[in-house]
Amino acid sequence: MQPPRGTRDFGPNEMAQRRRLEALWRDEFRRYNYREIQTPTFEEIELFLAKSGPGIRDEIYDFKDKSGRELALRPELTAPSMRFYFADLKMEPKPLRLFYFGPCYRYDRPQAGRYREFWQMGCELIGDNSPEAHAELLFLALRLFEKADLKDVKLRVGHLGFLRGWLKRLGYATSAEQSPLMRLIDKKELEKLKAALEPVARSKPDDVRNFFELFTIESFEQIKLLAGDAESQGAIAHLVRVRDVLASFGADLSKVRLDPTIARGLEYYTGLVFELDAPQLGAEKQLLGGGAYDLSAVFGQPPVDAVGFAAGFDRTLIALEKHGHPMAGSDALDVIVAPIDPAAQVAAVRAASLLRAAGRSVELEPRPVAVRKVLARATGLKARVAVFLGSKELERGVYAVKDLASGAQTEVSEAALADEIRRLVGH
Amino acid sequence: MQPPRGTRDFGPNEMAQRRRLEALWRDEFRRYNYREIQTPTFEEIELFLAKSGPGIRDEIYDFKDKSGRELALRPELTAPSMRFYFADLKMEPKPLRLFYFGPCYRYDRPQAGRYREFWQMGCELIGDNSPEAHAELLFLALRLFEKADLKDVKLRVGHLGFLRGWLKRLGYATSAEQSPLMRLIDKKELEKLKAALEPVARSKPDDVRNFFELFTIESFEQIKLLAGDAESQGAIAHLVRVRDVLASFGADLSKVRLDPTIARGLEYYTGLVFELDAPQLGAEKQLLGGGAYDLSAVFGQPPVDAVGFAAGFDRTLIALEKHGHPMAGSDALDVIVAPIDPAAQVAAVRAASLLRAAGRSVELEPRPVAVRKVLARATGLKARVAVFLGSKELERGVYAVKDLASGAQTEVSEAALADEIRRLVGH
Numbered sequence: 001m002q003p004p005r006g007t008r009d010f011g012p013n014e015m016a017q018r019r020r021l022e023a024l025w026r027d028e029f030r031r032y033n034y035r036e037i038q039t040p041t042f043e044e045i046e047l048f049l050a051k052s053g054p055g056i057r058d059e060i061y062d063f064k065d066k067s068g069r070e071l072a073l074r075p076e077l078t079a080p081s082m083r084f085y086f087a088d089l090k091m092e093p094k095p096l097r098l099f100y101f102g103p104c105y106r107y108d109r110p111q112a113g114r115y116r117e118f119w120q121m122g123c124e125l126i127g128d129n130s131p132e133a134h135a136e137l138l139f140l141a142l143r144l145f146e147k148a149d150l151k152d153v154k155l156r157v158g159h160l161g162f163l164r165g166w167l168k169r170l171g172y173a174t175s176a177e178q179s180p181l182m183r184l185i186d187k188k189e190l191e192k193l194k195a196a197l198e199p200v201a202r203s204k205p206d207d208v209r210n211f212f213e214l215f216t217i218e219s220f221e222q223i224k225l226l227a228g229d230a231e232s233q234g235a236i237a238h239l240v241r242v243r244d245v246l247a248s249f250g251a252d253l254s255k256v257r258l259d260p261t262i263a264r265g266l267e268y269y270t271g272l273v274f275e276l277d278a279p280q281l282g283a284e285k286q287l288l289g290g291g292a293y294d295l296s297a298v299f300g301q302p303p304v305d306a307v308g309f310a311a312g313f314d315r316t317l318i319a320l321e322k323h324g325h326p327m328a329g330s331d332a333l334d335v336i337v338a339p340i341d342p343a344a345q346v347a348a349v350r351a352a353s354l355l356r357a358a359g360r361s362v363e364l365e366p367r368p369v370a371v372r373k374v375l376a377r378a379t380g381l382k383a384r385v386a387v388f389l390g391s392k393e394l395e396r397g398v399y400a401v402k403d404l405a406s407g408a409q410t411e412v413s414e415a416a417l418a419d420e421i422r423r424l425v426g427h
Numbered sequence: 428m429q430p431p432r433g434t435r436d437f438g439p440n441e442m443a444q445r446r447r448l449e450a451l452w453r454d455e456f457r458r459y460n461y462r463e464i465q466t467p468t469f470e471e472i473e474l475f476l477a478k479s480g481p482g483i484r485d486e487i488y489d490f491k492d493k494s495g496r497e498l499a500l501r502p503e504l505t506a507p508s509m510r511f512y513f514a515d516l517k518m519e520p521k522p523l524r525l526f527y528f529g530p531c532y533r534y535d536r537p538q539a540g541r542y543r544e545f546w547q548m549g550c551e552l553i554g555d556n557s558p559e560a561h562a563e564l565l566f567l568a569l570r571l572f573e574k575a576d577l578k579d580v581k582l583r584v585g586h587l588g589f590l591r592g593w594l595k596r597l598g599y600a601t602s603a604e605q606s607p608l609m610r611l612i613d614k615k616e617l618e619k620l621k622a623a624l625e626p627v628a629r630s631k632p633d634d635v636r637n638f639f640e641l642f643t644i645e646s647f648e649q650i651k652l653l654a655g656d657a658e659s660q661g662a663i664a665h666l667v668r669v670r671d672v673l674a675s676f677g678a679d680l681s682k683v684r685l686d687p688t689i690a691r692g693l694e695y696y697t698g699l700v701f702e703l704d705a706p707q708l709g710a711e712k713q714l715l716g717g718g719a720y721d722l723s724a725v726f727g728q729p730p731v732d733a734v735g736f737a738a739g740f741d742r743t744l745i746a747l748e749k750h751g752h753p754m755a756g757s758d759a760l761d762v763i764v765a766p767i768d769p770a771a772q773v774a775a776v777r778a779a780s781l782l783r784a785a786g787r788s789v790e791l792e793p794r795p796v797a798v799r800k801v802l803a804r805a806t807g808l809k810a811r812v813a814v815f816l817g818s819k820e821l822e823r824g825v826y827a828v829k830d831l832a833s834g835a836q837t838e839v840s841e842a843a844l845a846d847e848i849r850r851l852v853g854h
Contacts, residue, residue, distance in 0.1 A: 001514040001726055003467045004498060009511040012462030012525070019453075019463065026446075031783040033790040033808070035439030035758050036446065040430045040544050041468060041500075041530060042488075061469075063490030066534050071431060073468075084436040087428040093807035097790075098439070103468060107493050117467050132793030245793075248776045299428055331462050349675045356458040363460040363524075366559030366672075380520035381460070 006108070006116025016329035018119075021317060022101060024147045025121050032140050034099040034123050037089075039080035041103065045072040050298045051079045051268070061105050061116075073105035078308060079295065081124050086299045094127025101313075113284035113315050122290070122310030129292055129305040131238050134272050135245035141276060141288055141309055142251055148327065150278065150319055153287065156259035157242065157274045160291075161235030162226050163263060166211050169228070170200050175267055186263035190215065214260045220253075226260055238271065268293045272307060278319040287312050287319065332382040334425050337389075338365035338374040344389040351387055351399055351417060358418040360425070378404055385424050387417070433535070433543025443756035445546075448744060449528060451574045452548050459567050461526040461550050464516075466507035468530065472499040477725045478506045478695070488532050488543075500532035505735060506722065508551050513726045521554025528740075540711035540742050549717070549737030556719055556732035558665050561699050562672030568703060568715055568736055569678055575754065577705065577746055580714065583686035584669065584701045587718075588662030589653050590690060593638050596655070597627050602694055613690035617642065641687045647680075653687055665698065695720045699734065705746040714739050714746065759809040761852050764816075765792035765801040771816040778814055778826055778844060785845040787852070805831055812851050814844070 003009050010018060026036070045062050061073040074080055077100050089096065101121040110116055121144075125137055138155065145153045163185065167178045184193045190212070194201075201208040217225065220243050223236055239258070247253060262273045273291035281287075290309025296302060320326050335355055339348035345368065352364040363381060365374060371388060378386050388400040398411040403424050412420045430436050437445060453463070472489050488500040501507055504527045516523065528548040537543060548571075552564055565582065572580045590612065594605045611620045617639070621628075628635040644652060647670050650663055666685070674680060689700045700718035708714075717736025723729060747753050762782055766775035772795065779791040790808060792801060798815060805813050815827040825838040830851050839847045 001510050003511075004469060004471055004492075004496065007467035007469070009467070009515065010465040011511075011515065012464060015463040015465055018465075027786075030788050031786070033760055033788055036442040037439060038437040038442055038445075040434035040436070041532075042431060042434070044431055058493075061490070061492060063488070065431075065488060066485075069431065083428050084430075084438075088436065088438065093804065105468075128793065130793055136791065136793060245776075248773050250780060333460055346675050349672075353677060359454075359458070361457050361460055364563065366555065366557055366563060377520065 004116075006110035008115065008117070012331045013329075016331040017317060017327040018313070018329070020329035021148060021313065021327050022121070025144055025311070025313075026099075026101065028140065028143055028147050029099040029121075029123060032097065032136065034097040037081060037084060037098050037100055038102065039074070039077070039084050039100070042071045042073050043080055043083070045070040047079050047083055047298075048072055048075060051295065059106050059108060061107050075106050076104055076310065077102065077120055077122060078124065078293070078310070079298070081308075082295045082306070083299065085124075085126060085304075086296075086301050090301075090304075095133065096126040097123065098126070099123040111284075113281060113318055115314060119313035120310045121313055122308060124306055124308035126304060126306045129271070129307060131241035132245050134238075134292065134307060135242045135249065137290075137307055137309070138242065138246055138256075138274060139249040139251050141274070141290070141311070142255065144311055145276070145287070145316070148316060148320060149325065150316065150323065152280065152323065153255060153276055153278055155256045155274060155276045156262060157239065157256060157272070158259045158262035159235035159239055159271055160263075160269055160273055161231040161271060162214065162228075162260040165229045165232045166207075166214065169207055170197065170204065170211060179267065182263040182267075185261055188215075188261070217260055218257055220256075220258045223258055235271065242272070262291075264289065264291060268295055268297075270294050270305075274309070276311075278315070278322075280322055281315065281319055284315060287315050330382075332384060333363055333378075334360040334383070335385045335387055335421055336363045336365070336374060336378045336381065336383045337387045338371075339368045340371055340374075340388050340390040341394070342368050343391050344368070344394050347394055348387075348389050351389065351414070354414070355387075355418060355421060358422070360418075360421060375404075385421055387421075431543075433537035435542065435544070439758045440756075443758040444744060444754040445740070445756070447756035448575060448740065448754050449548070452571055452738070452740075453526075453528065455567065455570055455574050456526040456548075456550060459524065459563065461524040461567075464508060464511060464525050464527055465529065466501070466504070466511050466527070469498045469500050470507055470510070472497040474506050474510055474725075475499055475502060478722065486533055486535060488534050502533050503531055503737065504529065504547055504549055505551065505720070505737070506725070508735075509722045509733070510726065512551075512553060512731075513723075513728050517728075517731075522560065523553040524550065525553070526550040538711075540708060540745050542741060546740035547737045548740055549735060551733055551735035553731060553733045556698070556734060558668035559672050561665075561719065561734060562669045562676065564717075564734055564736065565669065565673055565683075565701060566676040566678050568701070568717070568738070569682065571738055572703070572714070572743070575743060575747060576752065577743065577750065579707065579750065580682060580703055580705055582683045582701060582703045583689060584666065584683060584699070585686045585689035586662035586666055586698055587690075587696055587700055588658040588698060589641065589655075589687040592656045592659045593634075593641065596634055597624065597631065597638060606694065609690040609694075612688055615642075615688070644687055645684055647683075647685045650685055662698065669699070689718075691716060691718060695722055695725075697721050697732075701736070703738075705742070705749075707749055708742065708746055711742060714742050757809075759811065760790055760805075761787040761810070762812045762814055762848055763790045763792070763801060763805045763808065763810045764814045765798075766795045767798055767801075767815050767817040768821070769795050770818050771795070771821050774821055775814075775816050778816065778841070781841070782814075782845060782848060785849070787845075787848060802831075812848055814848075 048056050060075045103119050172178045264273050269291045271292045276288040277285040288311040292307040296304045337352045339345045352362045355362045386402045401412050402409045475483050487502045530544050530546050599605045691700050696718045698719045703715040704712040715738040719734040723731045764779045766772045779789045782789045813829040828839050829836045
């Protein structure tokens with residue numbers, strides 16, 4: 001009777017929190033003119049193989065449908081979004097801003113903060129790779145967590161130009177040679193990286209030493225240390241401009257660090273890369289990741305500039321919980337309406353209908369019931385107000401209204417009922 | 428580059444419509460004190476086999492995960508909801524009202540209004556099988572379509588007591604004997620049904636003729652014609668009370684029909700059954716279906732009263748479209764903000780930030796741009812207002828505000844900007 005391993009059921013309280021964060025984030029994307037799209041939960045597996053290589057097969061839910069189609073539950077939403085873009089949206093005026101929200105899947109050992117079914121909200125900005133556009137995107141990334149009231153986050157910003165330049169200097173010229181090293185860099189496995197670079201260290205000890213200096217850089221003030229070939233110079237100019245525009249947006253730069261060692265383990269990134277962490281979360285601290293990329297080759301299309309990020313919805317909720325201020329999202333009930341006499345049943349239905357028309361959440365007791373039972377039910381439902389109606393009230397054309405917080409009870413006419421409830425509920 | 432067969436991509440316009448209907452419906456469930464839950468997209472296949480029998484395997488997406496678990500993409504949400512109920516929610520005070528919204532999957536030949544990935548919003552009311560509770564549930568079902576402004580719908584209400592009584596009288600005593608007939612009845616395959624009943628018709632010609640009379644009944648006024656055994660009498664009393672309470676809710680009874688031949692092809696239904704159609708949709712006209720059921724045996728649990736329905740989200744949108752008034756859900760942009768001079772870039776960022784803080788959707792041109800280009804872009808984005816800022820405006824501390832509907836242009840100070848935009852956008 002449990003959900004499949006690594007997946008979860010969400011109860012009313014959790015769903016209220018999740019829908020609240022979803023709404024906050026959706027509203028924030030809207031303010032930056034991102035428009036929502038939705039793609040299927042599964043795709044032809046070829047899409048993910050073409051993007052991430054055959055190794056991805058071990059990490060995803062893949063299956064054949066009854067006609068032999070090879071499908072996969074999506075592990076992420078950038079490849080499906082770009083598939084949709086190339087299929088249907090490429091004639092839209094650029095820049096084009098898209099966002100998405102939905103579940104993704106990975107076949108992986110479940111652990112704290114790491115589920116087999118997890119939700120991502122993210123965006124893609126297509127057709128503008130300027131530092132100004134990148135700065136706005138980074139500002140939006142920071143805003144999402146400000147909006148969620150998650151204060152303790154760090155945004156690390158880097159550029160693949162530095163790593164690529166250094167790896168070339170160390171003799172790794174092709175992307176095939178660079179890949180295994182990029183993976184070690186991405187996971188910050190410095191010991192393994194040292195071992196892998198040992199042969200090079202014998203012939204170029206200074207270069208290797210300087211290369212490892214990259215991992216000590218933390219602040220934008222150190223950016224000039226990265227100067228090297230033309231690619232590095234371009235990357236420095238880009239990041240400095242990004243930082244300046246970010247400042248003009250009013251970003252809190254104390255949350256923004258320079259990190260030239262972000263590799264993101266992915267070969268289609270083209271320049272800017274960034275990750276946002278909630279340091280208290282330990283091993284699963286990353287809440288968001290993204291960068292500038294070009295997936296056009298996957299679809300056999302001419303190059304297209306794109307930049308985007310995906311934010312981890314589940315981890316953000318966990319981080320808020322760990323900070324001791326979980327997302328607010330009450331599922332409390334406004335009103336319970338109860339006839340306490342058979343003669344009052346129709347009038348009770350009328351009161352419930354009228355309060356529902358006024359936007360209230362209302363539980364209507366379907367049959368006459370004792371006051372004591374209504375109050376017990378009201379407590380179980382966390383109801384704010386109880387409205388009773390017996391033959392006494394019916395005769396005088398009023399409803400008994402009990403504020404369940406204070407215990408105070410008054411009598412109210414039908415015409416005044418909705419206003420009285422609004423007053424008691426407070427909105 | 429297309430989505431897998433039978434699935435769809437949704438662009439910004441469609442998503443705006445879908446999110447609007449979702450919000451309307453969610454709000455309606457909330458008013459009746461239904462609380463949202465969410466279960467995984469896939470379940471162990473055993474859940475659906477236990478509920479629907481081995482035949483369901485041919486109609487669903489089933490697959491093994493890498494550890495050999497047999498999983499299935501959910502074809503519907505009642506079985507998962509009840510699994511969740513028995514696992515975690517059964518100690519909650521009753522009646523318990525739950526609702527859900529999410530994609531479901533069937534492996535089926537795609538056709539108009541019939542997709543392999545489709546969305547359902549539905550609810551379960553656990554612990555109250557009274558006619559009063561059933562009436563409120565049916566009223567809520569009708570409200571969903573009223574809320575969506577879909578006027579031309581028919582709610583057909585029946586009770587399995589009639590069919591079961593008749594089948595017994597015709598000599599089909601067990602649920603195993605009744606099942607094949609129930610399936611023909613559910614699909615209204617009257618010719619096949621006549622053929623199946625041919626042997627009985629020879630010995631009990633009057634009974635079979637009277638049985639087929641059921642298919643001609645349309646109105647509640649004819650309900651007495653159904654009187655027979657005690658089970659039928661009970662069903663009549665139940666439905667008459669449901670109809671009366673429905674009337675007290677103010678339901679439009681011209682939309683409600685009696686239909687004693689609803690079988691829903693499912694063995695765990697216990698009494699009330701109902702279906703709601705949009706007659707114009709042809710073969711795929713059913714928008715909602717439900718009834719009272721007991722799934723406890725699937726989970727080896729003691730009996731639990733439940734009643735619920737699932738509404739077809741995609742078909743409702745199609746029905747609205749066919750009626751010529753598709754769901755409103757504009758993705759128009761409020762404001763485009765553009766610096767037309769390099770000196771004005773920082774002030775443009777400030778204007779965008781200030782309007783976003785006021786809740787506006789804003790596209791900010793990241794770099795200085797010619798007025799002509801801004802206007803072309805604004806048209807492409809369906810923007811309502813353009814805000815320009817050049818060195819001339821900068822000197823005088825104002826913004827040029829152009830109403831793109833009327834073409835009128837004014838100058839506004841930073842302090843007055845948000846109010847002016849609100850005035851032009853109209854909300």
